[in-house]
Amino acid sequence: MTRIITCDEITRAVADLCREANYYLGEDVREALAGALAREVSPQGKDVLHQLLENAAIAAAEQVPICQDTGAAVVFLELGQEVQVQGGFLYDAINAGVHQGYTEGYLRKSLVYPPLDGRNTGDNTPAIIHTKIVPGNKLTITVAPKGGGSENMSAVAMLTPAAGVRGVKEFVLDTVKKAGPNPCPPIIVGVGIGGNFEKCALLAKEALLRPLGQPHPLAEVASLERELLAAINNLGIGPQGFGGRVTALAVHVEIFARHIASLPVAVNIQCHAARHKSVTL
Amino acid sequence: MEGNPSCRQGAPVTEEKRIRTPLVDAVVADLRAGDRVLVSGVIYAARDSAHKRLIELLDRGEELPVDLRGQVIYYVGPAPAAPGRVIGSAGPTTSGRMDPYTPRLIAATGLKGMIGKGYRSAEVKKALVDHKAVYFAAVGGAGALIARCIKRAEVIAYPDLGPEALRLLEVEDLPVTVINDCYGGDLYTEALARYRV
Numbered sequence: 001m002t003r004i005i006t007c008d009e010i011t012r013a014v015a016d017l018c019r020e021a022n023y024y025l026g027e028d029v030r031e032a033l034a035g036a037l038a039r040e041v042s043p044q045g046k047d048v049l050h051q052l053l054e055n056a057a058i059a060a061a062e063q064v065p066i067c068q069d070t071g072a073a074v075v076f077l078e079l080g081q082e083v084q085v086q087g088g089f090l091y092d093a094i095n096a097g098v099h100q101g102y103t104e105g106y107l108r109k110s111l112v113y114p115p116l117d118g119r120n121t122g123d124n125t126p127a128i129i130h131t132k133i134v135p136g137n138k139l140t141i142t143v144a145p146k147g148g149g150s151e152n153m154s155a156v157a158m159l160t161p162a163a164g165v166r167g168v169k170e171f172v173l174d175t176v177k178k179a180g181p182n183p184c185p186p187i188i189v190g191v192g193i194g195g196n197f198e199k200c201a202l203l204a205k206e207a208l209l210r211p212l213g214q215p216h217p218l219a220e221v222a223s224l225e226r227e228l229l230a231a232i233n234n235l236g237i238g239p240q241g242f243g244g245r246v247t248a249l250a251v252h253v254e255i256f257a258r259h260i261a262s263l264p265v266a267v268n269i270q271c272h273a274a275r276h277k278s279v280t281l
Numbered sequence: 282m283e284g285n286p287s288c289r290q291g292a293p294v295t296e297e298k299r300i301r302t303p304l305v306d307a308v309v310a311d312l313r314a315g316d317r318v319l320v321s322g323v324i325y326a327a328r329d330s331a332h333k334r335l336i337e338l339l340d341r342g343e344e345l346p347v348d349l350r351g352q353v354i355y356y357v358g359p360a361p362a363a364p365g366r367v368i369g370s371a372g373p374t375t376s377g378r379m380d381p382y383t384p385r386l387i388a389a390t391g392l393k394g395m396i397g398k399g400y401r402s403a404e405v406k407k408a409l410v411d412h413k414a415v416y417f418a419a420v421g422g423a424g425a426l427i428a429r430c431i432k433r434a435e436v437i438a439y440p441d442l443g444p445e446a447l448r449l450l451e452v453e454d455l456p457v458t459v460i461n462d463c464y465g466g467d468l469y470t471e472a473l474a475r476y477r478v
Binding site: 066245 | 315317360361363366371375422428475
């Protein structure tokens with residue numbers, strides 16, 4: 001049955017999600033950091049993990065952002081095909097929410113336009129919006145603020161099928177190794193395999209939304225995730241690159257069908273401030 | 282305006298050295314890659330766009346808005362301060378983006394230290410050795426914790442740059458780690474060698 005959702009409701013929801021995502025680190029990430037502290041062998045690595053846990057506690061208690069880079073607002077929509085949006089245009093409502101959330105929440109505005117030598121847009125809009133049409137009459141909104149430091153270390157490779165799983169592993173490891181301390185490890189590594197040029201990048205980003213450490217439902221993909229995580233943690237980079245055994249908290253792989261000629265792979269690196277919050281209207 | 286609550290530390294596992302800005306050669310000479318250091322005093326917040334403008338001033342032979350002799354630059358673009366606070370979250374940004382400007386800035390101004398996170402170029406590391414300067418990393422993403430160490434924040438130039446404006450920050454016990462010392466030591470390289478399996 002068709003259901004009406006108003007633009008005002010959407011704007012309010014997005015504004016709240018922008019603030020909440022930036023102030024409150026997810027329980028899954030906090031648990032993963034605590035687990036990392038228990039198994040990290042490097043004293044400098046332990047120092048860092050202590051500080052990260054304390055930082056998350058301060059941010060939540062004082063309602064200040066976990067990180068000063070409160071990111072570009074990446075918004076994922078799962079729009080039920082029986083939803084009717086009223087009172088304006090859906091994307092305008094989202095952008096109004098980002099404007100409101102970033103302004104009222106004292107979040108940093110980091111977007112400039114035009115991209116070559118531009119000016120700050122002043123309210124962190126426009127949001128980067130990905131829309132999926134799904135069955136039903138609900139709208140699920142996820143706001144995932146993504147900072148520049150980790151995003152800059154991400155990469156896409158158009159491998160050929162002959163490269164196979166070995167080529168994929170090499171590319172993922174190489175990307176993490178090159179990134180080293182820059183993306184604020186311990187990181188979460190989102191990997192997209194298959195699809196095409198743009199699809200694999202989106203898969204890699206979607207992989208970051210999965211609850212931390214939850215394995216992929218397909219056994220062979222889950223096994224690849226475990227192997228990659230072990231190999232990354234053997235690199236020695238450690239928390240903040242100060243050395244240690246915890247370079248990544250998790251590797252999440254998402255897959256899609258590919259063209260017979262192509263094997264696209266994307267690696268989207270997420271810093272330890274892995275922020276995303278969802279609501280279903 | 283009331284200050285931020287006092288700066289607490291995550292229980293330190295390693296020993297700490299305390300230093301106060303501005304830095305003199307003897308202080309820099311005592312710092313080694315891997316040292317954990319607490320910085321107090323005045324430091325200057327500047328990142329991409331502010332660096333670009335400073336270099337343009339040097340190119341034109343004009344005076345900089347701040348005397349950087351012996352000073353420390355912190356690569357940070359803070360979040361806005363909520364009412365009653367000195368500053369919002371204020372963790373380090375990726376230093377590598379400042380690499381094209383840094384050797385010139387060190388040579389021309391007598392800048393003695395930088396705080397950021399991540400790799401520096403070979404040219405920057407050489408400049409640290411040649412001019413006895415030091416590169417520290419703060420913990421990336423620990424912006425709420427670091428904000429507690431900042432007792433005063435003032436925009437001193439380029440307010441139009443917003444988060445990228447040049448700011449004076451007064452800090453107390455800001456926790457940092459020496460990455461590149463003035464002897465060519467490099468914690469990132471040493472750490473990889475020690476912990477790679």
